[in-house]
Amino acid sequence: MVFATDGIITRVSEYGVSDKIINIITPEYGRIGVIVKGGRSPGGKNTPISQLFTYGNFEIYKKNSAYWLRGGSIINPFYDLSIEISGLALATYLCDLANELTDEEDSDDNREILRLLLNSLYLIGRRKKDKTLIKSVFEMRAAAISGYCPELSYCAYCREPNPDLMYLDVMGGKLICTDCMAKRGRKADISKEFEDMPEASVICPVSLSAVAAMRYIISSSQDKVFSFNLKDENDIHDLSRTCETYILSHVGRGFDSLDFYKAVK
Ligand SMILES: [Zn+2]
Structure with missing residues (x-):
């Protein structure tokens, strides 16, 4: 089965020698773990689109209950999160919370967490709103959604x-x-x-x-x-x-x- 979906990468972990597994929170499938073949080699075809915080459209195929990344395109790489170490750190924590509070389901709760996360990352990157308030909003709103x-x-x-x-x-x-x-x-x-x-x-x-x-x-x-x-x-x-x-x-x-x-x- 091959399908395409928008989503944001909320975790990247090493897998095998040169592969990696990425968590993608998507609107239709919830949070899915996707294997990226060669995703840790600098020249890998899918290396650029499989970085943490990348919001993109991903082409995925499912084989024997595992998901594999076939390709995709970047919608927003959220590069501006890297400007400040504290912004990067907060974004990582919010992604960890989002991973914890979502599952592999087509559900309104997952979609609301996804939207809340995207809005939070956008605001962190813009650096106009107090990070403490962004963090508090995410924590309490995500708790209520969950x-x-x-x-x-x-x-x-x-x-x-x-x-x-x-x-x-x-x-x-x-x-x-x-x-x-x-x-x-x-x-x-x-x-x-x-x-x-x-x-x-x-x-x-x-x-x-x-x-x-x-x-x-x-x-x-x-x-x-x-x-x-x-x-x-x-x-x-x-x-x-x-x-x-x-x-x-x-x-x-x-x-x-x-x-x-x-x-x-
Ligand atoms: Zn009282």
Whole structure:
């Protein structure tokens, strides 16, 4: 079977002596692993079109349940991601998250993750929008698309919508206001220590502005999801820490690419 599809390359791994396997997230087939024969040799026919971050149209054939790259053309190579090491690092982390959250299915969820990823990479490359905000939008929106959408309308216990400070119960996906938190008699945990704690106690304190930003991220239309701004550094920090904790807790793992991004940021 031979078919052509648009898609973006989100991972490249070595295979055999001179071949490689590329992950392509596509609109129709979800995420597929495709073998590129001779893809690691500089003169290989398909070497130029099989680089990480390449958005292209790929001609693929399927033989014995394996996909092989036959050819293709580049639509956008996203070269501008390489201008800054931090941009490259963030793009790599978002691709890793996208790999984690997609599968080999013809599904709306896969298509939405693909679109979110393309928009994120475009914005990183343009270098006009704060990378911390791009990262937070991707993390929270991708979580919502993948079935982990939190209920952020009000405190889950007293239904107060806008108290000054709230806590996000990460695994429960719900807000808790300061009063209800005090009544429950539990101290707010420091989120960066979440890895060592049992799931039920992953609690992030979060300002009302950061809650408003998260409400926007999960409810806006896809084409407007990046169209907001936060000015206050503390709010940006709250949003960033909460979105990151949220997605990592639900995915249940960390990422080397995220550690690298933080190291070079
Ligand atoms: Zn409450």
